[in-house]
Amino acid sequence: MSYLARRLSTFPLILLGVSVLVFFSIRLIPGDAITAMLGTEAGLLTPAQRQALAAYFGIDQPVFVQYGRWLAGVVQGDLGISVTYGRPVLSVILERFPLTLELALLSMLIALCAGIPAGVLAATRNERPSDLGIRIAAMLGQSTPSFVIGLLIIYVLSVVFGAVPAMGVFTPFRADPLANLGQLIFPAITLGFAFAASVTRIARSSMLDVLNEDFIRTARAKGAPARSVVWHHALPNALIPVVTLSGVEFGYLLGGAVIVEQIFALPGLGRLTLDAIGQRDYALVQGSVLFIAFNFLIVNLLVDLAYAALDPRIRLGRR
């Protein structure tokens, strides 16, 4: 069986595991969905009204029946109805997903634009002051929690520049590209900071490996200019670990950045799930976790395929 087919065949199994884990664990949280949805007004409901609401959201059945029904729906693309929003879960998720996707893409762009040149520079100036400076900065970047960076950015913007980034209502890119970028640039820098630090470290270490290879020595011996050797001969070969790392990080970011979304009050997928857990919105938690896990698996598969495409020596799945 081909590598792709073998990997794809494990997806349903992993997603089934994720669905079982999320479905049953969320039901262990104390409190019920209807009380969480209506708050104190839930006390005003008659037993018949409560029963009708439970039946509408499908939470009146034994838990295994609920799971079976939900799973049957999932297979047909129906993730259920959100108790909080009163709408299909998939539509709520797809409404929040563009922000998460854009934030992840922007963070990755920042990380790659800053990390790759920094890593290359550090490798070409190995053990010189600029290399040490970059290595220290990268280590600091990897050690700084996102909320420290985020709060620092907000502090500098508000205290030094007297401007606070727009928070709360999200402006989609299509509606107003400038306002959208203005809203997402600081959260993206916050997330991109540690990401760039990781890219810098891996790019440096990979470049150092490649710069010691015979073909680089040959290129130098043939008189290729130093700049060309670094950027045209070495860098493409050193990018494979960078692609892997970036892909995995991107996969994580697609799961939503709960803390950064919280700091910048962004309505992304992470906060959606966090709020849904708090509101005992079973269908929404189940749906969003499954959606995130699915994206994570797909991105990881694409990373592996890109890995093989970038390096023809790698044949996935062969021993």
Added chain:
Amino acid sequence: MAMLKAILAHPSGRIGAAIIVLYAFLALLGALGLTPHDPVQQFRIDRLKPPSATYWMGTDLFGRDTLSRLMVGIGQSFVIAFASVGLAALAGSLIGLFAGWWGGWADGVLMRMMDVLLAFPAILLALLIIAIVGPGTFTSVAAIAIVYTPIFARVVRGPTLSLKRRDFVDAARTFGSSQTYILSRHLLLNLVAPLTVQVTLALAWALLTEAGLSFLGLGTQPPAPSLGLMMSEARNLMQQAPWLLAFPGLTIMLGILGFNLFGDALRDILDPRTQERSS
């Protein structure tokens, strides 16, 4: 002893070890109650005081001493990080070891279970566990341990697969060594190096995760001090009292940096390939 010398001879190892020892010392003082002030006592008259001779790192909204709270907070973070990584390393190593050793369907089942945990977004998994059990120190330990178990399982399974085919394992079998003896004496001892590096780096991640959970209000509960919680409380006071943001932020960053530097040094020392690269 040789290992300690090697770590101290490594620049990153030296700085990392110094930071960890300093933090351990501060945490110990905090645990023994040897803080400049009572970390939960509210000096109402001295609310939001900037750093001074009396309060080296200033006071918070309730007039509590920031330094004393940081010292206790470091201890709290260390306890959670060490306990969760210890549990994750134990559970993950056992799972990885058995999966690699038995192979076949047991390997498939165990590693697919680990894949499920890996595909589950880490912070959301931790949040779900906390929502079920309720926030607190033990819950944070359990949540972080569950999140990091699959990573240890993967780190151990790979080398176990290759080690079990080595001649010395066959020799041990020929001599009649029991399976338990081979696993604990021959395999596990050979895995100490990669595990040690992974544990040190995981400590840095655990500190990061713990701070994040506390920041969201889901870790250590007030009035007990915690670094993430202190940052979260300082959010709305950043204009009047920036020190409340700066000191806990720097403390978290430096602590994580310490473990990262130490872990890097260990990896360089224990893995000759990276040693060549960084030297």
